[in-house]
Amino acid sequence: MNPATTFPVHGVFSAAATPVLADGAPDHESFASHARALLAEGCDGIALLGTTGEANSFSLMQRRQLLEHVIAAGVEPKRLLPGTSQTNVADTVALTRHALDAGVAASVVLPPFYYKGVSDEGLFRFYAEVIEGVASDSLRVVLYHIPPIAQVGISLELTARLREAFPGIIIGVKDSSGKLESMAAFASAFENFAVLAGADPLMLPLLRAGGAGCITSSSNLIARHLRVVFDNWFDPQKAAEVEAAQGRINAWRDLSNAYVQLPTIKAMLAKRRGHDGWTRVRPPLVELTADEIATVWARMGELEAADNV
Structure with missing residues (x-):
């Protein structure tokens, strides 16, 4: 048995990118199609409206509508982990309550990230007011620790205090610190x-x-390789298969970081999904140049050929 499957939420979740229309609004149809494809490719679920999803570039209404549409398009809400945080309590409560009412597995909640150098006491008050504002024992929250972007982190002490104050609600953390020692400390x-x-x-x-x-x-593009790793990492007889998949994961991740990551991911999705509209990003992000896209696509062709050997 895979030991990781004992956790309240587990598996391969895509930090899904959000396609946008020419007017800058989310492209509901393309996103729903992408979400269904990700599940078919091996994702356990979709973590929409996070950093890769450009959540903070959309209005509250746009975020609610995107979640509603992907569910209406047939994606089970229990396979969704939407980001629901804003820099203030009231909007975070509204988005989190909306997601809970829609039936999602959990909400991924950033700390308020505008003010820097804030204390754990201040962060505890933010999360406590959000949880008390939603006012439901059914609420499930995954904390979002991403100090390279938010510059406001989630400490072990804050996590312990929140879990003690709100038992059963704080079920996990997405650790985007980039540091294995941080993740292992939480575990x-x-x-x-x-x-x-x-x-x-x-x-x-x-x-x-x-x-x-x-x-x-990168799970927007390589879910099947992550699936191999997650399903087999604990089996010594599958070690070679896991290491091969890990090598492919690392190569695709390196490509996604060839330029600014999010526009690069979206340029890669434009090729993978056969839809040039995927290259669009919202300000203040800027799309890759035509030459950069050509370089990325050429390297994608090489990686895809190697994947299929």
């Missing part, structure tokens, strides 16, 4: 607590350290 500190890697190459070592899986950007 060793708490029982029945899902630690999800935010970087594709780190899922395997995190699983070995007691983690629960991943929420990653």
